[in-house]
Every structure is written in C-alpha cells, then in structure tokens.
Amino acid sequence: MTVNPTFPEAIVADPVFLADVRAGLSKPNKTLSPKYFYDAAGSELFEQITALPEYYPTRTEIGILDERGPEIANVLPKQAALVEFGSGSTAKLRRLLRHLPDLAAYVPVDVSGEFLADQAKTLRQDFPDLAVEAVIADFTKPFSLPETTGMAPRAGFFPGSTVGNFEPAEAEALLDSFGEILGPDALLILGVDLVKDKDRLEAAYDDAAGVTAAFNMNLLKRINHELGGDFDLDAFEHRAVFNTQASRIEMHLVSRKDQTVRIGGDSFAFRQGETIHTENSYKYTLETFCALAARAGWQTVTVWTDADALFSVHVLRRD
Template sequence: MTINPTFSDATPVAPAFLDDVRAGLSRPQKTLSPKYFYDAAGSELFEAITRLPEYYPTRTEIGILDGRGPEIAALLPAGAALVEFGSGSTVKLRRLLRHLDKLAAYVPVDVSGEFLCAQAETLSADFPHLRVEPVVADFTRDFDLPESLAGLPRAGFFPGSTIGNFEPEEAEALLARFGRILGSGAHMIVGVDLVKDAKTLETAYDDAAGVTAAFNMNLLTRINRELAGRFDLGAFTHRAVFNRQASRIEMHLVARDAQDVAVGSDTFAFAAGETIHTESSYKYTVETFRALAERAGWRWIQVWTDADGLFSVHALRLD
C-alpha cells in the first residue's frame, strides 16, 4: 500500500538547518540541535541504539507499555486520532495498538519523510483496518493536522523520553505547543527518563560498540553532505557525561586538534579539546515532570514506572 503523507507548511528543513548550524557554531559554547540527528541514516542508527544492552530506556519503557498497556489505553477516548510526535519506528506504538481496538486513526509526525513513509506503509500493511495518515513536519514548530481528522477526539503520544532532549523551558513550551495542535480535551502519553546514578546514564550514552558515537558523528556527515561542510570526521571524537547539577546527560563532539572548518561560505575555528554540544538529555523525578507539565497547561492524571524506578510513563489531559 502506498502512503501519501501530508507536508506541513512550516519553513523547509534545509534553510533552517543551515541557519541553525551557523548560529550554533558561532556561540562561545558551540552547539548543534539534536533534531538534526534524524536523517535516514541517523534514524536507523538510533533504532540500533535502542537495541543495545547498555541502553535501558527503550526496553524499560516497552516493559511498562506491555505491563500497563490496558490501563494506559483505558484513559484514551474511543474513536480517537492518536498523534505521535517524532514517531521514528513503530515499535512502541505497536505495544499500545493491541489495546486500542477502537482507535480511529494513527498520525505519525516526523521530519524524516523517507523513514516516516516506510514505517507508515509497514504499519498499514500489518493493520489494514487502521487509518494511517503521516505528516512530514518539524514538531518543534506549529503545524496543522490533516483536515480528515476534524471532529475526532485527539490523543498525543511522545515516548522515548524525547522530552528530555529539550531545555526545561523549551520542554514546557513544547508541551504547550502539543496542546495547541491537539486542542482542548486532548490526552497525552509521555515517556520520561528518571534520575539515577551517573554510571548507568553515561554507559547508556557511550556504548562499547560505538553505535552512539556513530550516531553523534553522523550529524557532521549530514552537514558535510547537505550544507557543503568540510568536517574531518577523524578529527572529532564522541563524549557523554552526566551533569548532575543540571540533571542531564550531555553529548559532545570533541575536536582532537586545533582546526578551521568550513560550512558553506562560513569558517569556524576550533581549539584543541573544544566541543560541540549536540544533545542534552534531562532526567526528571516524577514530581519535577508533573510540575513542568502542569505549567504547560496540562492536568497530570497518572504515572507508571518500572520496578527499578528507571523510567516513567505519564498520562496528561488538556481541559
């Protein structure tokens, strides 16, 4: 079955990508947005990360969805359209689908159109009675849902602790944006990683096989390919460290030596040991996430965690 996605009217990705790279590499602490990890290669690498023995979040969240799926599904309205922001693969969605027999439509939203459509087509083939209406969009920007969903109750799905990739004030604004997109009366199911010891966290983001390092380095590969970048990949290395004071894991790309790097018509100087901060993954307690969600306008309903307290899944409602 061929899936025809809806394309948002937001600013095209390429100009935004170039503008963001220029701005990020011009800062005293050089930065690159983690949303640009997810081209087709980056999406595939992230899926490989989720299968690593060191990377506990995916299997732990799946365990919660498997064990508490009926309870989670019972909170969502019958006949709803389920909108998954930054959908990636459908592994977690499938865990819920077995309990959502009255779901009217599934709307995966992702910036990587090729990967999105491939996943949507596979899901549609496996669930032929489910309407699958993918939207190619950057979920950090406002976008419209397909008109065909008019009149349906709305629910959002944001698993994987992706919310942790945003600064807390940005995460609050993002949840508020989801509320505007979904509308009054909507529900949200959000996966949130919890605070824990530094060793567990740092190992999860710097695996022995080097898959996370390749995922991080792919960002430079993408800049070289799409923005006429001149990064020497061998001149940078991956680093992951837990910043306990800020309650976040930080991923960096570290310059091995002093160098100048061209991106398009711009040149950026790196000192030896200087880093590009590519991702922050904030870790919350149940209480701190609840407070954040409520500041964003959502009513917190319930939380489910695993027995070891590694991960949490929260249910929210917009009244």
C-alpha cells in the same frame, strides 16, 4: 568566524542546515542541533543504539507499554483519534494498538515525508480496519489535524523521552503547543526518562562498542558530505557527561588539537579541548516532571514506572 573567499561555496541541498551550522559554530560555546543527527546513516545508528545493553530507555519503555497496555487503553476514550508527535518508527505504537481495537484514527506526524508514507502504508496493511491519516509537519511548530478526525476525542502519543531533548522552558512550551493542537480535555501519553545513578546514565550515552560515538560523529560526516565541510574526524572525539546541577546528559564532540575547519566559504577555529555541544537529554524526577506538565496546562492522570524506576510513562489530561 572568518570568511575565506578562496574556498568555493558548496552545493547546498538544504540552506537552512547550512545557516544553522554557521550560527552554531559561530557561538562562543559552539553548538550543533541534534535534529541533524537523523540522516539515513544517523537513523540506522540510532536503531543500533536502542538495542545496546547499556541503553535502557527503549526496552524499558516498551516493557512498561506491554505491561500497562490494558490500563492505558482503559484510560483512553472510546473511538479516539491518536496523534503521535514525531512518529518515526511505529514499533511502540504497535504495542498499544493491540489493546485499542476501537481506535477511530491514528495520525502520525513527522517531517520525513517519504519515511512517514512508508510507515503509514505498512501500518494500513497490518491493521486494515484502522484509519491512518499521516501529517507531514514539524511537531515543534503549530499544525492542523486532518478534518477526517472530526469530533473524535483526541489523545496524543509522545514516547521515547524526546521531551528530555528540550530545555525545560522549551519542553513546557512544546507541551502547551500539543494541548492547543489536541484541544480541551485531550489526553497525552508520553515517556520520560528519570534521574538515576550517574555511571549508568553516562554508560547509556557512551557505550563500550562505540556506537553512540559513531552516531555523534556522523553529524560531522553529514556536514562534510552535504555542506562541503572538511572536518578531520580523527581530530575529534565523543564525550558524554551527566551535568548533575542541570540534571541532564550532555553530548559533545571534543577537538583533539588546535585546528581550523572550513565549511563552504567560512572557517571556524578550534582550540585543543574545545567542544561542540550536540545534544542535551534532561532527566526528571516524577515530581519535577509533573510540575513542568502542570505549568504547561496538563494534569497528571497516572504515572507508571518499571520496577527499578529507570523510566516512566505518564498519562496527562489537558486542563
């Protein structure tokens, strides 16, 4: 990285975003954090991705929740407080609520306060007997549950295979943190994507319509808009590959040519073919994930998959 004193500093809405971008693009193998995918445009693109024919995870997980909802309800203790980590849309939560009429409280946790408030308001309107206690927090860091949950038995909800976006050691630490937040004997319901045919995996992250490519490229658009970057979007392309050895899908943005990109007062050189690694999505077997959960202090109570074993929903109990 070199400093270009002639390029004016951008007006930065989020200095943490700028610091993370500078750090990631200064690495020998350039990276950008996937947490920055989700501005308004990125969130809309992701919603489009979930409806694509190639993208099986969302509809498959919803199918499991629909089919196994009564069994999930039977596993949860009566009058439980259900904590959803990184709640976002309540679409999947609603599939469970119809089976949980005696839920004591629902605690959605998300960093986006405005979106969280809107979702909580709508949920209260649709389920007037449900106590909704929203918490604005980064679920990857410790936070306190509302005092109003009192002594109610606690359960966590972490759908969408978001756990796969973390390095295995980070996922283990995250699950341990969930256990510390929820407390002894708590349950955790979470979605886990499974290892499958390489072509099917890669198609799910590189669809024919190019929506996932636009989602990945939107990260560069966001840097240009918010941080004063000058990425030429036509000079980069989307790539998604399954790394068999690491058992993960990797998303990259590939430089089509030798070029230099400026962000604020800094410049970053790219070689033709050099990539920015933007996301990992780890895929597990049932055995490897249950072993990871055990290392994090969780016992597997039960696991459900769809008929084709594309996706799994796990119920874990804190040791």
